[in-house]
Amino acid sequence: MRFPYKTDYGQDLDLFKSSSDRFWYGLLALVLLSMPLWVDTFWLGEVSYVFILGIVGIGLMILTGYAGQVSIGHAAFLGIGAYTHAILLSMGTPFVVSLVGATALSTLIGAGVGFPALRVAGIYLAMATFAFNFLVEFVFVRWESMTGGFSGFAVASPEFLGVSFTSGGGFYYICLLSIVLAILLTLNLLRSPTGRALIALRDSETAAQALGVRLARYKTTAFAISAGLTGFAGALFAHRIGYLAPDIFTIMFSIQLLLMVVVGGMGSIHGAIFGAIFVGALPQLIAIMRDYLPDSVARQPGIEPGIFGLLLVLTILFEPRGIYGRWLKIKHYFSVFPMHKKAAFSRQKSYTKSER
């Protein structure tokens, strides 16, 4: 086990904790940058999708993992971003401007939804967000002049400075750049006073309030940032799917997004990324698994949501810290190799926490 011995303030500000971190992230950057050279278009598309999910994951992680507010309605923000972007593009707005427009609109709406959240806590918020999801879905269906209703809406291909990049490399780099920016933004946000206020608010609202954290302000901020990032990802998502229909942005999708952060690992950026990889890869895994299962089980229509549910339940029961938590445990096991203690990560015994 290594303990970084900090000798100056610069080290505290450093994004990488040690030189080995620097090496591994450098290697990862190299692999990701060179990917279009040695990976075919299909997998490039899949990786871009994971990046998009990753941005949503980071957005949701800020809200749920750091500020402790549950949202079962993030597909709505994704949809708002996607529709705004597509509509702006169809009106001839340049790519970057419409991207900013989509982000801005979902940020505003996010702040609006965050507002009732100030008065209610915990479960009420979960209910408010899923009600919001249904309302937004309704608007997508009914506002036919704008959204095309049930029949859907074709998205114009992305074009930047007169260069069009529909498939493969170009779009991949846009997504890569976006997720890197999102991560940097979030890392910096989390060590700013705002980020620390969010974490304080998650751990104990009352204590945070006593220390002068203004709940109203920070909850709304968390909602707005989270919705903004999700809306931004939604704009990219619109290009990824190419054709928008209201039945994509349902509560099922919201729950899938939430599954992403829970399975990935609550309260860490790594968790959001791991979760995105996991959820992005899951349909493929299920498709592969189907080949090995007997037909009577594999051809069942309801199997996919069932697997989602099962994974959710198993994660919460057996590894509440998600994939990232498990990864930390494995890492710890090897770094202290013969001296690993079973109790190193065990939780304190806990009793029912009362909200009354």
Place this chain on the structure above:
Amino acid sequence: MTELSQLIVYGLATGCIYSLIALGFVLIYKATEMVNFAQGDLLMLGAFVAVTFILTLGLSYWLAFILAVIVMAAFSYGLDAVVLRRVIGQPQFSVVMLTIGLGFIFRAGATMIWGTEPYNFPAPFSSGVSVVGGVVISHVAISIVVGTVVLCSILWAFFRFSKLGVAMQAASQNQLAAYYMGVPVKRIFSLIWAISGGVAAVAGILIAPLTLVDNTMSMLGLKAFAAAVLGGFGSIPGALVGGILIGMIEQVSGAYFIDGSKDIAAYATLLLVLLLRPQGLFGAVGRKKV
């Protein structure tokens, strides 16, 4: 006027179902502070179990009714004892996610066992109608209202007069004190889950002749949240009144507002209540203690 009374009668019937589901939430919430997002799925399972008893085993309606309620009560008891008890003490978020996950599993399981085709639910009074002052009232609607009233009276008497019911009240008011007085709190909680599962089964069987039995029934559970919140989460009379109000709001908005608003009226009401009066009609949201 006749149209409005017709809508109100129909709204009263669906509202009673919302009331029963909301009652299930509230019972569990009052006792364990868990919010059960799978209540609608329990309702769906109850209806499926009953339909199996009737169609496959050829039992009579009343026998199937009682057996399905017992099966669902036992199932919910097991659910609490095996799964939900493990997350006590974890943040509320975990419980929400856990019950959502369980709901998904139940729905997938129901699809695997019973398929995607909806079942017609045969009840002895399925086709009967009465006309009162120009308003057509189906006997199914009457059965729902009567069933709700009977069930609520039984539950009221149970909580008021039986030793077990009083122990349940004690456990939900103060776990520790109840424990010191010799109340087996864990078993009581599982029993409350059992009651809640039984209530869900009753609701499922009552509404089944009206809707057909398939896995979209679980969506009723989400709408019932609106009922529970409107009445003030944690208040039993509130849940009952809230459910009936939501049922009526839904019917009336479906007829008099824009097309399709029936589907979202409950959710819109939910948001409005949270915005304007988060404590609901009957509830009291206290300050959170540290």
